[in-house]
Amino acid sequence: EPALILEGIEKSYNHGKPNEINVLRGASARIERGEIVGLIAPSGAGKSTLLQIAGLLDTADAGQVEIGGRLVTGASDRARTAARRGQVGFVYQFHHLLPEFSAVENIVLPQLAHGVSSAEAEARALDLLGRVGMEARAAHRPGELSGGEQQRVAFCRSLANSPTLMLADEPTGNLDPTTSDTVFDVLMELVRSTGLSALIATHNHELARRMDRVLKLEEGVLIPA
Ligand code: ADP
Ligand code: ADP
16 A cells, blocks of 8 residues: 555644635645655745644644555544554654764664664664764764764654654755755665655755655645646
8 A cells, every 4th residue: 555645635724713824725645655755845835734744743624644554534642643653754954863862872762762672773773874874973962963964863763663654844954055965865865775655845856856756735735746
């Protein structure tokens, strides 16, 4: 079954008020396993809202979300949390790494929270860091790493619990163009080598072309770009 199905997703803010805004108006998409899909949207179009709903962090007003063949729309907060765990990995524009922990610890901690043994968690963390060329930086804290290096660690952390789907919101958006280019390649290679499916939002049309296909969020619906 597909990694992600969004069917007729609707979302408004400020219901019934003069400033009501209909952000999503029936957005639908289907991401197959192993597919990397780009998401292009002008600022304010609802890209973050869509990713939050797709990743079960927020609920839609209408429509359905299916992750890995599991229908999760309308489920309780608890059921959504359960469905999200180990299924979805998030990457944001800013790394949100814990500053007082090393790179490897930042990737170990989410695994410990899932009941993985520390030996196993550390082995996985080091393997992931190796895939993004960061093995030698494993003991460094985020503050000792460059912006691009911090994002590489954040990519690894998002995969700590072996999700099937990565949702990324401008994953290289805070990096200078040259670093962004390199780090984006690292992300693509990481996603491809792990066989993950991904929905990656970017403003950068050049980067979007490196994905399998691109969707555009326009007037609340998703259309092929
Ligand atoms: P994007 O990520 O494409 O910039 P967002 O999904 O963040 O867009 O926001 C889409 C629109 O919805 C924007 O106009 C934003 O101001 C509005 N919006 C987002 N979140 C809320 C909220 N919690 N309450 C009210 N309006 C919101
Ligand atoms: P870039 O130019 O790629 O953004 P920086 O100038 O921030 O990178 O850092 C260059 C290198 O120095 C990086 O490999 C980074 O890990 C290392 N580095 C930066 N700040 C520190 C620090 N406070 N302690 C140790 N290493 C650091």
